[in-house]
Each structure stands twice: as C-alpha cells, then as structure tokens.
Amino acid sequence: MLAVRIFLVVMVCATSLVLVTNLYALRKARRLESTGARVEGECVNHYWPSGGYVGAICTYSAGGREDLSVRSSRYSVAPVEIGDLVEVTYDRKNPERSMLSFEVGNRVGYDTALTVVMGTLWAGAVVGIFLTW
Template sequence: MLAIRIFLFVMVCASSLVLITNLYALRKAKRLESSGMRVEGECVDHYWPSGGYVGVVCAYSAGDRADLSVRSSRYSVAPVEIGDVVDVIYDPQNPERSMLSFEVGKRVGFDTGLSVVVGTLAVAAVAGILLTL
C-alpha cells in the first residue's frame, strides 16, 4: 500500500510540474495571439536539434530593433525554406519575446489539450491518494 501511495504522490508532483509549465506556455501564446504585433520576417537558417528533427531561425525587425530572431519548434520536415517570408508575432513591451505566427495557433490548441490531460492525471492521482488513506 505504501508503494502505491508513493507512486501516486510522485504522479501528483510530476503532473503538477508539467501542468504549471504548460499553463505558462499557454498563457504566453494566448497573450501573443491577442496583443502581439505582427511583422514580416525572413527565414535565415535551419537548425537540427537531436532526434533527426529540423527547426528554422527567422530574423525580424521590431520598431528600431532590426537584429531580432526567433527559433521555431522542431519538425520532421522544415516548415519553411531559407529566404521565405514568414509572419512573426512579438510582444510590443519585450520585442525579444516572439513566436512564428503559424505556430501560435497550434501552440494554443496543443497546450490546451495537454493541460486537460495532465490536469486529469493530477486529479486522479490526488483521488487515489485520498482513497488509499
């Protein structure tokens, strides 16, 4: 019984950590989607994170800053090619905080779905702990 309680406690801690991190990312993406400024950027490079994935680096200008860049998430195939024009959404109060516009919508949907699943796991683990007392 003690092993089950320990496992459930670890599940509560792990799922809570994932949920908090995910809700932060969701809040950031929703804030950018609703109040961010849209500008055109250009894909200037590809990068290869581990696991055989590829991402893109896009440069953009925000106000008087012309040297800003944003990295995409990782994909199995590059979402844009070098030289392609892309829309970038950035936070007007902090122009370094930005996302590629085609990722914002996907990010909001993914984060919402993941929050529901992980939240359900956390509630189920808490219920399991209460039932084993």
C-alpha cells in the same frame, strides 16, 4: 499499499510540474495571439536539434530595433525554407519574445489539450491518494 501511495504522490508531483510549466507557456502564447504585433520576417537558416528534427531560424525587425531572431519549434521536415518570408508575432513590450505566427495558434491548441490531460491525471492521482489513505 505503500508502493501505490508513493506512486500516486510521484504522479501528483510530476503532473504538477508539467501543469505549471504548461500553463506558463499557454499564457504566453495566448497573450501573443491576442495582443502581439505581427511583422514580416525571413527564414535565414535551419537548426537541427537532437532526434533527427529540424527547425527554422527567422529574423524580423520590431519597433526600429536591429534585426531580432526567433527559432521555430522542431519538425520532422523544415517548416519553411531559407529565404521564405514568414509572419512573426512579437510582444510589443518586449520584442525579443516572439513566435512564428503559424505556430502561435498551434501552440494554444496543443497547450490546452496537454493541460486537460495533465489536469485529469493530477485529479486522478489526488483522488487515489485519498482513497488509499
């Protein structure tokens, strides 16, 4: 019984960490989606994170500043090719905070789904702790 309680406590801690991190990302993506400025950018390079994935590095201009850059998420196939024009959404208050526009909507949906799953696991672990007490 002690092993079950320890497992459930670990589950509560782990899902809490994922939930807090995910809720921060969800809030950021929703803010960008609703209040962000959209500008045209250009894919200037690709990067290869571990695991055989590829991402795009795009530059954009925001509010008269020098060119800023944004990295896409990682994909199994490059989301855009070098030289392609892309729409970038950035935070008006802090233009360095940005995402590729096609990823903003996907991010909100993904983060919402992950929040629901982690919230359910968290609630189940909490109920399990109380039932095994």
